[in-house]
Amino acid sequence: MNETGPKIKTRFPPSPTGALHLGGARTALFNWLFARHHGGSFVFRLEDTDRQRSKDEYAGSIIAAMRWLGLDYDEGPYYQSQRFDRYRQAVDCLLDSGRAYWCHCSPQDLERQRAQAHAAGQKPRYNGACRERNLGPAPGAVARLKTSPEGTTGFADLVKGDITFANNELDDLIILRSDNSPTYHLAVVVDDIDMGITHVIRGDDHISNTPRQILIYQALGAKTPLFAHVPMILGPDKGKLSKRHGATAVIDYEEEGYLPQAILNMLARLGWSHGDQEIFSLDELINLFDLKAVGSSPSVFDHDRLLNLNHHYIQRSDPADLVPILLPFLARAGVNNPDRAILLKCLPHIMPRGRTLKELAHWAEPYLLDQPRPEAGVKEKFLTPAHKPLLQQLLEVIEANQADPEPALKRLSQETGLKPGNLLPILRAALTGRNSSPGIYQVMDILGMEKTLARIRLALAEID
Numbered sequence: 001m002n003e004t005g006p007k008i009k010t011r012f013p014p015s016p017t018g019a020l021h022l023g024g025a026r027t028a029l030f031n032w033l034f035a036r037h038h039g040g041s042f043v044f045r046l047e048d049t050d051r052q053r054s055k056d057e058y059a060g061s062i063i064a065a066m067r068w069l070g071l072d073y074d075e076g077p078y079y080q081s082q083r084f085d086r087y088r089q090a091v092d093c094l095l096d097s098g099r100a101y102w103c104h105c106s107p108q109d110l111e112r113q114r115a116q117a118h119a120a121g122q123k124p125r126y127n128g129a130c131r132e133r134n135l136g137p138a139p140g141a142v143a144r145l146k147t148s149p150e151g152t153t154g155f156a157d158l159v160k161g162d163i164t165f166a167n168n169e170l171d172d173l174i175i176l177r178s179d180n181s182p183t184y185h186l187a188v189v190v191d192d193i194d195m196g197i198t199h200v201i202r203g204d205d206h207i208s209n210t211p212r213q214i215l216i217y218q219a220l221g222a223k224t225p226l227f228a229h230v231p232m233i234l235g236p237d238k239g240k241l242s243k244r245h246g247a248t249a250v251i252d253y254e255e256e257g258y259l260p261q262a263i264l265n266m267l268a269r270l271g272w273s274h275g276d277q278e279i280f281s282l283d284e285l286i287n288l289f290d291l292k293a294v295g296s297s298p299s300v301f302d303h304d305r306l307l308n309l310n311h312h313y314i315q316r317s318d319p320a321d322l323v324p325i326l327l328p329f330l331a332r333a334g335v336n337n338p339d340r341a342i343l344l345k346c347l348p349h350i351m352p353r354g355r356t357l358k359e360l361a362h363w364a365e366p367y368l369l370d371q372p373r374p375e376a377g378v379k380e381k382f383l384t385p386a387h388k389p390l391l392q393q394l395l396e397v398i399e400a401n402q403a404d405p406e407p408a409l410k411r412l413s414q415e416t417g418l419k420p421g422n423l424l425p426i427l428r429a430a431l432t433g434r435n436s437s438p439g440i441y442q443v444m445d446i447l448g449m450e451k452t453l454a455r456i457r458l459a460l461a462e463i464d
C-alpha cells in the first residue's frame with residue numbers, strides 16, 4: 001500500500017479507432033491492477049482527437065469490453081473531443097510564455113527540409129526555421145514546442161530501467177495542428193496533468209514518445225508522472241501479435257465463449273509473473289501485482305494456454321452461473337427458451353467437455369431440443385434398417401426396466417454377444433443424434449425416462 005506518497009492514479013486512454021485488442025486490454029488490466037493494489041484510482045479516457053478515425057461505435061465497443069472484463073473505473077470515460085478548449089488554453093499558455101511558437105512552414109518547405117537532411121545523411125527533422133521569428137497565428141500555421149537541442153531528456157522507467165534520449169533527436173514538436181486541433185502529445189500530457197495521473201503504464205511502443213511528452217510537462221511547469229513501459233505481446237511466430245495470429249479483439253473472445261476470468265488470468269501472465277503460478281483469482285492478482293515483477297522482454301500469446309485456462313474456469317463454475325451466459329450461445333445453436341431444469345442437470349456432465357461456452361452449448365443442445373438433430377453420418381452409421389431389430393430390443397429392455405436399465409442392458413449385451421461398445425452407440429445415436437456424449441446412463445438420466453423412450457420410438461419410426 002502506498003501510505004506516504006500521493007494517492008496513486010493510473011489511466012487507460014485508448015483511441016477509439018478500432019475494437020479493444022488483447023494488447024490494449026492487457027495495458028488496461030495492468031493499470032487497473034496497479035491502482036487497485038495500491039488503493040488508488042483508475043481513470044478511463046477516450047482519446048478521440050482524430051475525428052476522422054475515431055468512431056462512436058468503437059468507443060461504445062471499448063466501453064462494453066471493459067465492462068465485460070470487469071475493469072471498472074473510478075473516473076471517466078472522459079472524451080478528449082470535449083476538452084479542446086482546455087488544450088487550446090494550454091497551447092496559448094506555452095505560446096505566451098515563449099515555450100512554444102508559431103511555425104509558418106508550408107508542407108513544401110518541410111519537404112525541402114526533409115530532402116536536405118536526407119542528402120546530408122541526417123535524420124529528417126524540422127530545422128527550426130521559424131523558432132526565433134516571433135510569428136503570429138496565420139492560416140495554415142502550426143504551433144511547435146521550443147526544444148533546446150542541447151542536453152538530454154531521460155526517465156527512470158519502472159520496467160525498463162533508465163532511458164535517455166539526446167535532445168537533438170527530438171524535433172520541435174507540433175502541439176497544435178493547422179486546423180486548430182491539438183496533437184496526441186499535447187492532449188495526453190494536458191490530460192495526465194489535469195487528471196492527476198501518477199503512473200503511466202503503457203506499451204513500449206510509446207517509449208520514444210515519452211521524452212517528447214516529458215518536455216511538454218516541463219514546459220507547462222508540471223511534475224512528470226512515473227513511466228512503466230510494458231513489452232509487446234508477440235504471436236507464436238514471435239512477430240507482434242496481430243490479426244494474422246487469429247482473433248485479437250476482446251469481443252471476438254467473448255463471442256467464442258471465453259470467460260472474462262480466463263482472459264484476465266491469461267493477460268496478467270503476459271509479461272507479469274509470480275513464481276510459476278499460472279492460475280490467479282482476481283483478488284490474488286490485486287494482492288500480488290507489482291510492476292517489479294513485469295519482465296522487460298516480450299511475452300508470447302499462447303492460444304492453447306488460454307483455451308486451457310478457459311476450460312479450468314468453466315469446470316470450476318457453478319452451473320447456475322453458467323446458465324444465463326450460455327443462453328445466447330444456445331440461441332445461436334438454434335435452442336431458444338431451453339428448459340432450465342434440464343440444462344442445470346446436464347451441465348455437470350458436459351462441463352468436463354466444453355472448453356468454451358460455445359462448445360458447452362454444442363454439448364447441451366441434444367438434451368434441450370424437442371428432438372435430437374442427428375449429426376452428419378450418424379444415421380448412416382448407427383440407425384440403418386440393419387440396426388432396427390437391435391434398437392427395438394433396446395427399447396423393450398429399457399421400457400421393461402425403467403427404474404434401473406443398466407443391469408438389463410448389460411444382460412442384453414451378453415445375450416446378443418454385442419460388446420457395450422457396439423450396442424450403446426446405437427442407443428446414443430437415437431437419444432442424442434451424436435456419436436459422442438457423456439455416459440449413456442447419464443444421458444438417460446438427463447432426459448428422463450419419458451423422453452428416452454420417446455426418442456427411441458421416434459428413431460425406430462424414422463428408419464425405413
Ligand code: GLU
Nearest residue numbers: 013014015047188202206
Ligand atoms: N491513445 C494512445 C494509444 O491508444 C494512448 C497512449 C498512452 O498511453 O499515452 O496508444
